[in-house]
Amino acid sequence: MSDAPSILQFPPHDHVFLGKDHDKAERRTWAVIVLCSIMMIAEIIGGALFGSLALIADGLHMSTHAGALLLAALAYTFARKYANDRRFTFGTGKFGDLAGYSSAIVLAMISLLIGYEAVARLLNPVNISFNEAIPIAALGLAVNIASAWLLSGGHHHGHDHAHGHAHGHDDEARKIELGRSSLQVEVFEDRVPPRFRLRATAGALPEAPDITIETTRPDGRCQLFTFEDHGGYLQSRDEIPEPHAFVARVRLTQEGQSHERELEFEEHDHEAAHGAHHRDNNMRAAVIHVMADAAVSVLVIVGLVLARAFGWLWMDPVAGLIGALVIANWSVGLLRDTGGILLDRTPDPRMAEKVRNAIESEGDQVTDLHLWRLGPGHLGAIVSVATSGALEAADYRQRLARFADLSHVTVEVAHKS
Incomplete structure (x- = not known):
């Protein structure tokens, strides 16, 4: 085997690895902080004016809520600000995971404190001012619902897939070299029926009649797509039928020569497409803070209502204990996921x-x-890669170009003698 591997080198490129909704998530988080801050100030001032210690206490609790969200907002801001800072070798995409990990630790501490207080009150019950406590818990729940609505962008899902499919694509946009053109191929379906779109990332955009895409599905069915010019991009005339799982052969005829590239599109359920490495753990941590607070508010309201109705003072600490267990469970999941990312699992x-x-489809070996x-x-x-053939790093990189999620690829090739 040769001792001189070939390493693929490319011109300098950016290392901006932020989520596609980074700016929107940042704005939403700051908006929730403003809401929580307004509520905090209103409760503290109201408590001072009306002599309500419970109202002041809830205002101080709201300040811890705003502080936790501030951690998420600052992570978004710093990740964006330093996205092009070369001191971060692989960009600032992990700022959110670091913030999520820190938030998970805070959540775990909160669950311990609530659990400790709940056990203390079970052993030594205290009198409760029901007429003040219930409205305050209801107010806290309303603020948390509003916060969750803001963080989710004003709809049920936290992303912009406005069309009603419950699915996702393994690789939504691919970059390929075809003739003298470098193209981006994607299945576009934002508020419109799904169609292929082609854009030029380098070189000129081909003429619409010169390029086609033929899809072959697992059952052997084939379909040919032709394109029309939409000014800046080409779009297929026909819609792409469901499901979006097929091999797509992109063909370009240029100056009498034919060029072809093959792409594979896979479709699976929504959670698989937008879970794991697609998940924004910073936003996830912010939402968990809000949901944890909302869950505790609901439990507290139920406990207080039952305690006032039947004299069950133990219901209030039991509700708190259940809330502590729920928060602890969420924090453990967040710690596990963000910790694995920070350790490059x-x-x-x-x-x-x-x-x-x-890589190994033609007999080569990934070492x-x-x-x-x-x-x-x-x-x-x-x-x-170890190979006995003549392929170089650029050839293997081309094979991997169909995976849009691979944003930074280094290929090393060792040729067997």
């Missing part, structure tokens, strides 16, 4: 297997493979 074993299969998360929806990969 392989984020998607299925993607690692796909990368290995793409080393590292796959890690750079940020929401962005993966980095280092692949070492």
Whole structure:
């Protein structure tokens, strides 16, 4: 085997690995902080004016809520501000995971404090001012519902997939080299029926009559797509039928020569497409803070109502104890997921297997493979290949170009003698 591996080198490129909704998430988080701050000030001033210690206490509790969200907002802001700072070797996409990990620790501490207070009150019951406590708990629940609505962007799902499909694509946009053009191929379906779209990332956009895409589905059915010019991009005339799982052959005829590239599109359920390495753990942590507070508010309201109605003073601390267990469970899940990312655990074993299969499809061998998360929806990969053929790193990189989530790829090739 040769001792001189070939390493693929490219011109300098950016290392911005932020989530696609980063700016929107940042604005939403700051908006919730403003809401919580207004409520905090109103409760503290109202409590001071009307002599309500419970109202002041809830205002101080709201300040801890705003502080936790401030951690998420600052993570978004710093990640954006330093996204192009070369001191961060692989960008700032992990700022959100670091903030999420820190928030999970705070949540765990909160659950311990609530649990401790609940046990103390079970052993030594205290008198409760029901007429003040219930309205304040209801007010807190209303604020948390409003906060959750703001963080989700004003709709049920926290993303912009406005069309009603419950699915996602493994690779929504691909970059390919075709003739003298570098193209981005995507299945576009934002508020419109799904169609192929082609954009030029380098070189000129081909003429619409010169390019076609033929899809072949697992059952053998084929469909040919032709394109029309929409000014700045080409779009297929026909819609893409469901499901969006097929092999797409992109063909370009240029100056009498034919060029072809093959792309694979896979479709699976929504959670698989937008979970794991697509998940924004910073927003997830912010939402968990809000949901944890809302869950405790609901439990407190139920406990207080039952305690006032039947004299069951023990219901209030029991409700608090249940809330503590719920928060602890959420914090453990967040710690596990963010901790794995910070330690560069392989984020998607299925993607690692796909990368290995793409390289080894013609008999070559992957001798080393590292796959890690750079940020929401962005993966980095280092692949070492042993081959007895004449292929170079650029050839293997082309094979991996169909995986849009691979945002930073290094390929090393060792030629067997």
